[in-house]
Amino acid sequence: MQPIWLLIEKNAPYIMLVLSLLALILGLSQVILFRRFREVSRRYRLLMRGPSGADLEEILQRYAVDVKNLEALGQEIKQQQGILQEKLAQCVHNPGLIRFNAFDNMGSDLSFSVALLDRRGDGVVLTGLYGRDETRIYAKPIRKGTSNYSLTEEEAQAVQKTLEKA
Template sequence: MEIPFDVLSYVLAITIIVLIVWIIRLEIRIARLLSGKDGKSLESVISSINAGWIESRGFQNEMEKYLTGVEKRLSKSLRTCETVHFNAFRGNGESGNQSFATAYVNEIGDGVIISSLYARERTSIFSKPIKRWVSDTPLSPEEKEVLAKAKLAVQN
């Protein structure tokens, strides 16, 4: 059974027309994609995205430098303040718990302990420097306690 030439040519012509319509539709879709929403080309959109990315990388580098400086300054600034109240003269009960020791330290353990001894007739105030959680001046038990509390607060 032979297919007549006329039928074959009609089928071939219809197939070619369908393919041409399909190619035209694809061309229109590609043109729309490349022209963009606001009439910008896809290339210009990609270029502007790339420029924004480069700008954000520069901003990120600036922020990293800034935060490094902030971290350095923050480690040297006051990190905690702890206070212990105590009765300096336990035997005669004159002062109650009005005496205190307060530690002001940064995160590496540098700072000062300020102590106040209160009595009815006078109040004495002492200041002792702290370097890396150690004092060159002997510390009272209350000052040692407040320094330990400050160290614990910094570590948490």
Template sequence: MGDWLLEPAGIAIILVAAVILLLMIWIGVLSSKVKKLRKSYMATMGETGITNMEDVVIELRKQIEDNRLYSNQLHQRLAEVEAKLPAMKSMVGVVRYNAFSDHGSDLSFSIALLSPKQDGVVFSGLHGRDSTYVYAKPVTDGESSYPLTPEERKAIQEAK
């Protein structure tokens, strides 16, 4: 019964079977590698619909250049805003008071509008029984070239 293994045909059958087994193992290994490559390819290409890697690289370079130009525009706009910011009157102080103690309530006011450099203006509205007067005084470095009332000084302090 084991004599056929010693014959040349039997040896050939065993060798062919061994080669087939090795080829099947090799096909399994290659199939696994192809599956990993396909996963990597899909992760890289995504849902772009582009099948040529060169086209993907060209498209990515174009997007990078577009983003660089947009970033430069944003930096330029930011520099413009930063240059204008110190001159903006963003600090506000409000004081309400009774300008005439004989009647009324706190209907008079002083409003200071200042920049971070303490430049700007202070408005005062004096409300009387028959009329209201509004005054404006320029402010430089927290002071004015015109005499300031205590309420105007307080509004400037609140704005600081």
């Protein structure tokens, strides 16, 4: 044990110098780490505070509420869209018009048949027969593209033309 103490006593100034330098390096690293911690802490407080003064937790809670509201609104819009699609299917689409001569002595195709059907093929076919002294209009109901009444060739063409467009 004696030789170690003799070695320490003999080299004490050098050992003190090395230990002093080590303490100085540790002290400087402590100051640098403290400054970096303070900067990170400042940035963390800014992040948590948010731009409008609210902290990050409040901002996230508001966004969560907004997302829930948007999801509810999306569901409501989807329901309304379904209702509108159902109503649209009941509207008249692409009426089919056929013009023809009802009588041999008439010209210019003044008689007509027009089919007014929805997308399901339900509606009415109107036929107007033009004569020199009078014009008559007839209506026949159509269900799923057919009628309980007999259809003329022109009426059937008008119905077919409408169904092809749909």
